[in-house]
Amino acid sequence: MMKLNRNQQLAAAALTVCALLPLAALPGCTSSEASSTPSGGITPQQFADGVHAVMMADRTVYATHVVTNLKKQDAPVKAFEYWEDTENSIPLPAQMFRMGAELVDENPEAGFTYALRSKWPLNEQHQAKTELEQTALDYLSDNPGENFYGEEELGDQKYFVAVYPDRAVAEACWSCHNEHPNRGDDYPEFGKDDVMGGVLVRVPI
Amino acid sequence: MSIQIRSIWNAFRQSPHAPKWLTWAAINVSIAAYFGFGLVAPASISKTAWLPGETTHGHYQIEMDCNACHDPGRSADGPSGSDVMQDACIRCHGEQLDLAKDTHPAKKFRDPTNAERLAVLDAQNCLSCHQEHVPEQTLTMGLTMPADYCWHCHQEVADSRPSHRDMAYDSCATAGCHNYHDNRALYEKYLDDHHGQPDHLKLASLPLRSTAASLSGVFRPDRPLGIDEADHPPAETVDQRVLDDWATTAHALAGVNCTHCHGGNNDSQWSETVAMESCQRCHAGQVASFQTGKHGMRLAVGLPAMTPDQARLPMHAGRAHAKLDCNACHPGHRFDTQFAAAEACLRCHADDHSLAYRDSSHATLWQDELSGSGAVGSGVSCATCHLPRIEGETGIWVNHDQNASLRPNETMARQVCTHCHGLEYSLSALADPRSITSCFGDAPTERIKSVQMARAWFEQRRAKRETLLQTP
Numbered sequence: 001m002m003k004l005n006r007n008q009q010l011a012a013a014a015l016t017v018c019a020l021l022p023l024a025a026l027p028g029c030t031s032s033e034a035s036s037t038p039s040g041g042i043t044p045q046q047f048a049d050g051v052h053a054v055m056m057a058d059r060t061v062y063a064t065h066v067v068t069n070l071k072k073q074d075a076p077v078k079a080f081e082y083w084e085d086t087e088n089s090i091p092l093p094a095q096m097f098r099m100g101a102e103l104v105d106e107n108p109e110a111g112f113t114y115a116l117r118s119k120w121p122l123n124e125q126h127q128a129k130t131e132l133e134q135t136a137l138d139y140l141s142d143n144p145g146e147n148f149y150g151e152e153e154l155g156d157q158k159y160f161v162a163v164y165p166d167r168a169v170a171e172a173c174w175s176c177h178n179e180h181p182n183r184g185d186d187y188p189e190f191g192k193d194d195v196m197g198g199v200l201v202r203v204p205i
Numbered sequence: 206m207s208i209q210i211r212s213i214w215n216a217f218r219q220s221p222h223a224p225k226w227l228t229w230a231a232i233n234v235s236i237a238a239y240f241g242f243g244l245v246a247p248a249s250i251s252k253t254a255w256l257p258g259e260t261t262h263g264h265y266q267i268e269m270d271c272n273a274c275h276d277p278g279r280s281a282d283g284p285s286g287s288d289v290m291q292d293a294c295i296r297c298h299g300e301q302l303d304l305a306k307d308t309h310p311a312k313k314f315r316d317p318t319n320a321e322r323l324a325v326l327d328a329q330n331c332l333s334c335h336q337e338h339v340p341e342q343t344l345t346m347g348l349t350m351p352a353d354y355c356w357h358c359h360q361e362v363a364d365s366r367p368s369h370r371d372m373a374y375d376s377c378a379t380a381g382c383h384n385y386h387d388n389r390a391l392y393e394k395y396l397d398d399h400h401g402q403p404d405h406l407k408l409a410s411l412p413l414r415s416t417a418a419s420l421s422g423v424f425r426p427d428r429p430l431g432i433d434e435a436d437h438p439p440a441e442t443v444d445q446r447v448l449d450d451w452a453t454t455a456h457a458l459a460g461v462n463c464t465h466c467h468g469g470n471n472d473s474q475w476s477e478t479v480a481m482e483s484c485q486r487c488h489a490g491q492v493a494s495f496q497t498g499k500h501g502m503r504l505a506v507g508l509p510a511m512t513p514d515q516a517r518l519p520m521h522a523g524r525a526h527a528k529l530d531c532n533a534c535h536p537g538h539r540f541d542t543q544f545a546a547a548e549a550c551l552r553c554h555a556d557d558h559s560l561a562y563r564d565s566s567h568a569t570l571w572q573d574e575l576s577g578s579g580a581v582g583s584g585v586s587c588a589t590c591h592l593p594r595i596e597g598e599t600g601i602w603v604n605h606d607q608n609a610s611l612r613p614n615e616t617m618a619r620q621v622c623t624h625c626h627g628l629e630y631s632l633s634a635l636a637d638p639r640s641i642t643s644c645f646g647d648a649p650t651e652r653i654k655s656v657q658m659a660r661a662w663f664e665q666r667r668a669k670r671e672t673l674l675q676t677p
Contacts, residue, residue: 082394084306105315113316124365129318155320179673181666202317 045149047112048162048201055100055114056164056199063093068172093173094123111203116166118197122182126197130154133200136163140198148198151205160205163198248272248508258338261347262517263608266503273506274337294331297497301609305387305616326357334385346613352379368658381615381636381653390619390632396659402627404648409625410582411589415600416455421489427460437463438475450538461487484531490597491605492531498606500529519555527553543575546586561644562587568644585625593620614641629656 067079067090076088083089091099097116104110119137121127128134136148140163148163168174174190177183190196217223243254248270260268267273274293302310311329314322327333336342336349343349353374363370377383383391417426432452437443443463451457466483469475481504485492496505503511510528513520527533534549535541547568551559562568567585574584591607604610610617614635622631633649634640640649 085394085398102312105312108315115316129316133318154317155324157317157320159317179670181669181673183673204317 044160044203044205045162048149048160048203051112051114052162052164052199052201055097058100059093059097062096063173064170066090067093068170071172094126098125112201114199114201116197117163117200118166120184120187121197122177122180132161133163136161136200137198139163140165140195144195158205160203162201162203164201165195166197166199168192168194168196248506256338259340260338261340261343263347263499264337265517266499266511266515267506267508270506270508291331294335297502298331301497301612302386305612306389307386308388308392309385322358326354351375354385355383366662368662381632382655384613384615387613387616390615390623390628391655393659393662395619396628396656397663399623399628400656400660402629404627404630406625406627410580411624412594412596412601413582414594414603417459418600419490419597419602420487422486424461424465424487426458430457430460430462432457435463436470437467438469441469441475447538454538454540456540479532481530490602494609495531495605498608500533500607501605504530513553516553520553521555524553543586546588546592547571550587550591557642558644559587561642561646565644565646590617590621593617595620629653632656 070077070079070090077090078088079092080086080089081092081095083091083095094116101114105113116126117128117133117137118126119128119141128137130152132150132152136150139148140146144165147165148161150161152159152161168177168190169192171192173196174192174194177190177196178187188194217226220226240254243251246252250269252269252271255271256268259265264274274290309328314328319328323329334350334354335347339349344352355377356374359377360374378385381391389395420426430452432448435443435448435451451463464470464475466479467476481492492501495501500511503509510530510533512526512528514525534545536544536549547562551562567589570579571584571586571589573579574581588603591610592603592605593610594601595604610620615632618628618631618635622635626634629652630649632653632655633651634645636653637647637649637651640647
């Protein structure tokens with residue numbers, strides 16, 4: 001078994017407990033196939049599954065209970081890409097997700113990084129950046145319902161990489177993506193439950 | 206042993222060359238003492254000999270305090286040869302970068318997929334781009350690497366921004382279009398939002414200061430004080446003119462008495478001079494920001510106050526030894542903010558830009574405001590642009606770091622210029638050296654294209670979205 005540092009162990013233990021409750025109760029804009037995570041032995045895969053469960057739970061709550069709810073109510077506050085300089089605006093779900101990842105990046109002791117990736121990124125920052133990431137996205141497309149796990153070496157550091165399918169489960173998700181001017185010529189017409197990309201968790205080992 | 210030394214000494218004394226050898230030894234000891242003292246001496250001119258090269262314009266004020274950048278003991282992580290200076294950079298500039306919404310923060314590169322890029326250009330280390338003591342390779346803004354650095358990561362920019370095709374990579378950050386750190390006035394949405402503005406806005410006015418609300422500490426304005434209520438100790442002789450001046454100020458109006466600043470009450474001794482720390486009790490933000498600019502940064506590291514004779518910009522000789530503390534611009538007991546806003550600056554500064562101010566339309570507007578023929582907030586003094594009024598948590602306050610809006614100068618476009626001018630005009634003027642030299646007496650000769658480009662880009666996006674919506 002590969003060893004995790006203390007921070008990773010604590011994070012996995014705490015996050016796993018926190019994650020299971022909201023996941024069980026809340027439907028979301030995206031769903032994932034995060035494997036059930038035993039609370040005992042902690043492998044990099046279990047750690048990744050745990051933190052992924054938490055991030056997807058938070059994202060689901062934001063997308064459904066904040067963004068979609070505002071839209072349903074025809075509220076003056078809207079999720080908007082340029083929310084920082086626009087009145088009555090809040091971040092898009094993908095931006096909220098990325099800001100969380102950046103906060104984790106600020107903490108060198110966090111012990112992992114995470115990001116959104118897609119074969120059809122509306123934000124070029126979300127395209128696959130390594131061969132393994134490209135392989136993972138192809139795998140998710142070809143094997144609906146499965147997660148991808150692998151290892152890769154970047155800058156003399158070996159990493160465990162887990163990529164989870166990022167699905168469209170609410171009309172607001174695929175309609176906004178399908179109508180987005182940044183979509184390329186090969187952009188698919190997404191519909192319910194389609195895999196729009198992947199959530200990537202990378203753990204140094 | 207002692208016999209051997211004595212015989213050598215005797216032989217030396219009898220040598221005809223003894224005086225020359227003694228002279229040689231004395232010179233060497235003196236040189237060693239000079240350099241040795243420089244190593245251990247406190248921050249002072251004694252350390253000049255150890256400067257490895259000319260320091261940049263942003264740091265030379267504190268170059269005698271080597272420890273400001275080189276002291277490993279100040280690092281929270283303990284001594285470390287590799288990150289000591291990075292720590293020093295963040296200590297002074299970290300908050301500024303946060304406020305600037307730094308577009309390339311170190312955390313952005315923590316994603317391990319950046320490993321290959323970081324091997325080429327370590328964007329997590331300030332020193333990769335900002336080395337010190339290397340004047341032969343230092344560009345504006347203290348940049349010490351070739352100006353085409355953007356290319357390393359953005360060489361495919363034309364794929365997503367066709368309008369950028371064929372643009373030179375050393376023009377990204379030198380043409381008023383992009384900055385590495387601060388793009389608050391330059392990013393596409395802000396540009397698009399300000400497209401089509403006239404050069405001179407109809408409603409041209411500065412926000413009013415929230416003076417009372419921006420005070421710090423426990424003191425809050427009290428009832429106005431009369432001249433007879435001045436509470437200086439009876440034993441202290443106070444010039445009537447000083448009392449008259451004080452009585453006309455906002456200090457007296459707000460109930461700030463002599464002992465609030467000079468001491469002499471139960472808690473402290475009376476002092477003729479007022480330390481910066483006394484001002485700081487009520488004006489913490491102003492004093493803190495003063496110490497991050499070139500005027501006050503020496504005080505921030507415990508060095509004697511900056512004086513104009515140490516400046517690299519041309520200064521009036523008569524003010525060569527004026528100490529730059531709070532009183533330098535807010536002198537006497539009047540603390541006249543109108544004086545501080547222009548005349549105080551022009552007493553010292555003698556560069557072309559400053560000398561051109563009095564003949565500028567900005568100065569005319571300022572004079573109109575002072576005379577009452579212009580509305581409050583319609584004048585443009587030196588402070589208008591260089592000590593911008595910033596919206597803070599407790600209202601509008603004056604940032605006393607006169608360099609903050611110049612790191613780089615596009616920062617000024619959003620904080621200052623756009624109160625009165627269109628964004629395209631503002632950016633164009635700030636990118637035109639001739640316009641800057643004439644204190645903006647000359648209109649910019651070339652127009653920055655970024656505002657038009659941003660509008661075209663958003664229009665393309667809107668058109669594409671319309672098409673997508675109409676597609677069944």
